Structures are given as C-alpha cells and as structure tokens.
Amino acid sequence: MSIQETPASASDPILDPAAGPVELTRQLCNIHSVSGDERAIADEVEAMLRRHAPHLAITRDGDTIIARTELGRDRRVAIAGHLDTVPINNNLPVRDETDPETGAAVIWGRGTVDMKAGVAVQLALAVELVAPAVDVTWVWYDHEEVASDLSGLGRAMRNHPELFAADFAILGEPSNGTIEGGCNGTLRARVELHGTRAHSARSWMGVNAIHRAGALLARLAAYEAERVVVDGLEYREGLNAVRIDGGVAGNVIPDRCCIEVNYRFAPSRSADEAVAFVRDFFVDADAVEIVDLSPGARPGLDAPLAQRFVAAVGQEPTAKLGWTDVSRFSALGIPAVNFGPGNALLAHADDERVPVGQIESSFSALRAWLSAAQEPLAK
Structure with a gap:
C-alpha cells in the first residue's frame, strides 16, 4: 500500500493533547x-x-501513522499502540466511575483497557517531548484485533522497513502499569480423524470418526502444560482443544472429525519446534494442518537501555503470557516489552475499565525515562 499524505482535518479537532493523557483517553x-x-x-x-508536533516526521500507510524524531541520537526506541477495538456492546460513550472492587477512579467503556489509555499516554508524550534523550519512532496502527495477516503494523513493516530500525521497542498493551517482557508464541492446528460412513442402524459396518477422537481428547485433557523460565521470567504454556466439528446426518456414522487445537508456547521454543511438538503429540491422527503460527518473543530485558526503563517503572517485570505484537519487533532483532495502563483480564469485556491512576503513573514513568537528557541513557 502506498504512503498517504493526508492534510489535517478542517473540522473542529476532537483530540486535544494539552488536556493530558486521562482526557485524551476519553x-x-x-x-x-x-x-x-x-x-x-x-x-x-x-x-x-x-497541528501540535511539527518536530515529528510523519508517514501514513493506510490507517497506520508513523511519527519519528530525527535528532541524531545514538539510540532509537520504537513505541507502538493499536487504534482499533473489538465490537462495541452498549459500552460507549465512556463514563467516569468508581471501581467496585478497589474503590479507585476509573474510566469505563470499550477500548479503555485495550488499548486507548496506552495510546493516549503515547500521543501526549509524542507532542510534549520535543527533545527526548533517545530518538523515538511512534507508531499507531490499524487491524490488531483481527487476523494476523491484516495487521497494520505488519503491513507497515513490510512496506517501510527502514522506518522501524530501533534498539528497543515498547508496545502499549495493558499490563497494569508494569513491564511484561516478551510474549508466548501461538499455534493453531486442525487435527483430523477419519472413519468409514455407514447407516447408523448397521453401525458395525462403519468406523466412527467422532468415537476415534475420544482417546485424543482424553490425552489432551490429561496433558499438564509446562512452566518455562526464560531469562528469569516464567512463562506458562497451554495445549487445548478450542473447536470440534464432525458428523453427516442423524442416521449416518461419521467418517470425519476435526479438532482445532491452540498451543501457547514459551519463547524459548522456535516456531519450528512448536510445530514439531504438535505433530508429535498428535502422531496417531490422520492429518495435522497448521493453520496459524506466530512465534513468541524473549523478554528483551538484557540491555542497559531496558534495565533503565525497568528502574523508571519501579516494579519487577513479569512474563507476558499471551501473544502480542512485541513478536513482530523481536523478529526484526529488536528487544521488546509490553507496558501500558489497564488490566489485560478486562480487555474485550463489556465492563472494560482503566484506573485513572494507572494512566497517570504510566505517563510519568515513560516520560521520566524518555526525558533523562541530563544522564544519557546507557546502551
């Protein structure tokens, strides 16, 4: 897709960076x-x-915005967030509430957690920080909540790889305002069992593919997923059936049963190793088709640049147990972490809500780290 250079809207602006990250979230x-x-x-x-950030060089690719400082710093950080949400379910416009469990002030509504609060923090800082201690590539992208091949971040990386060179990357996924290193990989496979059709009144004449699946499902249910420590962080794996289909008619012995499985694997495993594990686990199936595969990302906390960020946040990092777009940065050789306000367990929920205090603390920590001009950030 070609770069679009779109003029600023002539209508009254909706987004006001001077209002700060909390109001920007709304x-x-x-x-x-x-x-x-x-x-x-x-x-x-x-x-x-x-309007507000003439210090940034702006490129647009579809509905992805890339805005870069060009200060000649010896290091560059990429900071990214996605603009899209899952469908609305009577949970917009947002409103201010008190969290029933914690008593904290929250903003309630679709996208507050995943991940408009993180985007708001990034936008406010992109405008404010004219001369950060490192060069920054800010990225806001489309199509994160859908199939991986539609990702605006992936598309922009393919179209403009030169714009994504960086020494470290931060993805604003909700992490309760703490650092979550790397991410698990994810694999989906369709596992097929075959049989022979027959009239159900004469079932002994056929082979029931659904019945054949029983032993495989029992093995899945009994499987104990591993806990794997990678660079000091513990990742939990998982292998689960997520969908099953089969059958022909109410009076026919089925000749096919298909089980879709999802394998979440630690970033210490390569994509090829994950595929080999799944094929070996289902070696007695008639067919195993890999339908989706995204590698994980190691924690990305070894570099002094990352360690200074950990110090700025002031909390011990944990492992990211889901898959996120840090994997795309890791694939480019860029260590990457997740950092943003909001509880990931509330993402996509109808009562999605983000604590105001987490927006403010995330903004302050990221601002302090990027503004450390008096003490140049170590490599």
Whole structure:
C-alpha cells in the first residue's frame, strides 16, 4: 500500500493533547474505531500530530501513522499502540466511575483497557517531548484485533522497513502499569480423524470418526502444560482443544472429525519446534494442518537501555503470557516489552475499565525515562 499524505482535518479537532493523557483517553475511546473501520481515528491522530508536533516526521500507510524524531541520537526506541477495538456492546460513550472492587477512579467503556489509555499516554508524550534523550519512532496502527495477516503494523513493516530500525521497542498493551517482557508464541492446528460412513442402524459396518477422537481428547485433557523460565521470567504454556466439528446426518456414522487445537508456547521454543511438538503429540491422527503460527518473543530485558526503563517503572517485570505484537519487533532483532495502563483480564469485556491512576503513573514513568537528557541513557 502506498504512503498517504493526508492534510489535517478542517473540522473542529476532537483530540486535544494539552488536556493530558486521562482526557485524551476519553476522547480516543469515543471515536468509532472497531477493527476495519479505523479511518476516522487515524485521521484525527494524524491531524493532531500535524497541528501540535511539527518536530515529528510523519508517514501514513493506510490507517497506520508513523511519527519519528530525527535528532541524531545514538539510540532509537520504537513505541507502538493499536487504534482499533473489538465490537462495541452498549459500552460507549465512556463514563467516569468508581471501581467496585478497589474503590479507585476509573474510566469505563470499550477500548479503555485495550488499548486507548496506552495510546493516549503515547500521543501526549509524542507532542510534549520535543527533545527526548533517545530518538523515538511512534507508531499507531490499524487491524490488531483481527487476523494476523491484516495487521497494520505488519503491513507497515513490510512496506517501510527502514522506518522501524530501533534498539528497543515498547508496545502499549495493558499490563497494569508494569513491564511484561516478551510474549508466548501461538499455534493453531486442525487435527483430523477419519472413519468409514455407514447407516447408523448397521453401525458395525462403519468406523466412527467422532468415537476415534475420544482417546485424543482424553490425552489432551490429561496433558499438564509446562512452566518455562526464560531469562528469569516464567512463562506458562497451554495445549487445548478450542473447536470440534464432525458428523453427516442423524442416521449416518461419521467418517470425519476435526479438532482445532491452540498451543501457547514459551519463547524459548522456535516456531519450528512448536510445530514439531504438535505433530508429535498428535502422531496417531490422520492429518495435522497448521493453520496459524506466530512465534513468541524473549523478554528483551538484557540491555542497559531496558534495565533503565525497568528502574523508571519501579516494579519487577513479569512474563507476558499471551501473544502480542512485541513478536513482530523481536523478529526484526529488536528487544521488546509490553507496558501500558489497564488490566489485560478486562480487555474485550463489556465492563472494560482503566484506573485513572494507572494512566497517570504510566505517563510519568515513560516520560521520566524518555526525558533523562541530563544522564544519557546507557546502551
């Protein structure tokens, strides 16, 4: 897709960076941005940056915005967040509430956790920090909540690889305002069992493929997933059936049963090793088709640059147990972590809500780290 250079909107702006990251979160959430319909929010983000951040070189690829400082620093950090959300379910516009469990002030509504609060922190800092201690590549992208091959981040990386060179990357996924290193890999496979059709009144004439699946499902249920320590962080694996189909009619012995399985694997395993494990686990199946595969990412906390970020956040990092786009940065050889306000367990929930205090603390920690100009950040 070609680069689009879109002029700032002539209409009244929706996004006001001077209002700060908390109010920006409200403003961002109230712009319709369900996956596949991100044009309006991408337009608003670009317009805001062109109005308020002349220090940034802006490139647009579809509904992905890339904004870079060009200060000649000896290190560069990429900081990214996605603009889209899962579908709305009577949970917009956002509203201010008190969390029933903690008593904390929260912003309630779709996208507050995943991940408009993280995007708001990034946008506020992108405008404010004219001369950060490192060069920064800010990225806001489309199509994260859908199939991986539609990802705006993946597309932009393919179209403009030169814009993504960096020494370290931060993805604003919700992490309760702490650092979550790397991520698990994920694999989906379709496992087929074959049989022979027959009339159900004469079942002995056939072979029931669904019955054949019973032993395989029992083995899956009995499987104990590993806990794997990678660079000091513990990742939990998982191998589970997530969908099953089979059968022909109410009076026919089925000749086919298909079980879809999802394998979440520690980043110490390569994608090829994950495939080999799944094929070996289902060696007695008639066919194993890998339908989706995304490698994990190691924690990315070895470099002094990352360690200074850990110090700025002030909490011990933990492992990211799901898959995130840090994997895309890791594939480019860029160590990457997840860091953003919000509890990932509330992502996509109808009562999605983010603590105001986490937005403010995430903003302060990231700002302090990027602003450390008096003490140049160590390599």
